[in-house]
Amino acid sequence: MIVRDGTLDDVQQMSAFLRELTALGKRLSPDDEEFVQRYYIEGEDKIRCSVADDEGAVLGFQSLKIARAGNQWGVEPGWGIVGTHIRPSAARRGVGRALFEVTRKAAEDAGLAHIDASIGANNPEGLAYYEAMGFRTYRTSMDLICKRFDISR
Numbered sequence: 001m002i003v004r005d006g007t008l009d010d011v012q013q014m015s016a017f018l019r020e021l022t023a024l025g026k027r028l029s030p031d032d033e034e035f036v037q038r039y040y041i042e043g044e045d046k047i048r049c050s051v052a053d054d055e056g057a058v059l060g061f062q063s064l065k066i067a068r069a070g071n072q073w074g075v076e077p078g079w080g081i082v083g084t085h086i087r088p089s090a091a092r093r094g095v096g097r098a099l100f101e102v103t104r105k106a107a108e109d110a111g112l113a114h115i116d117a118s119i120g121a122n123n124p125e126g127l128a129y130y131e132a133m134g135f136r137t138y139r140t141s142m143d144l145i146c147k148r149f150d151i152s153r
């Protein structure tokens with residue numbers, strides 16, 4: 001498995017497993033190809049969108065964006081915003097861990113000081129994953145737990 005930059009050629013596979021996550025109740029945001037292309041691959045706030053590629057099979061992806069003023073997540077402007085999506089059949093095999101190594105480096109290179117991960121309070125694996133990557137809770141709302149990763153220099 002390699003981690004590389006996501007491209008338009010990956011959109012179909014990314015959308016396909018986002019639809020699987022939706023069907024499992026693990027995703028509420030849009031999952032169609034147009035959204036994946038616009039939001040993850042071509043998003044204007046994108047710092048990096050990495051995919052984990054196993055001989056052409058996309059096992060997961062991780063998006064890192066910069067928070068702009070007034071962003072929908074209420075994240076402090078200038079922080080990074082991360083999102084992680086792993087193909088269900090590839091879960092718990094280290095794909096998310098490999099993706100975060102690259103995302104963390106991209107955040108460092110972009111000069112970020114903090115990264116936000118906003119996770120559904122009812123998503124124990126998402127919470128456990130970000131905690132294992134070194135994120136810590138810094139604010140909560142009714143249905144979200146927001147964790148922060150501090151980039152040390």
Ligand SMILES: CC(C)(COP(=O)(O)OP(=O)(O)OC[C@H]1O[C@@H](n2cnc3c(N)ncnc32)[C@H](O)[C@@H]1OP(=O)(O)O)[C@@H](O)C(=O)NCCC(=O)NCCS
Pocket residue numbers: 021026060083084085086087090091092093094095096097098118119120123124125126127128129130132133
């Ligand atoms: C949560 C998610 C991103 C984890 O990705 P992953 O590739 O399965 O994670 P990894 O295999 O790299 O696991 C890294 C560490 O995270 C923790 N972790 C991951 N999944 C876990 C689970 N189901 N239960 C408990 N801990 C878990 C563990 O500490 C793990 O290390 P270990 O396997 O050595 O014990 C993935 O399951 C996913 O995409 N879920 C659906 C979408 C989602 O919830 N996204 C994140 C919140 S927005």
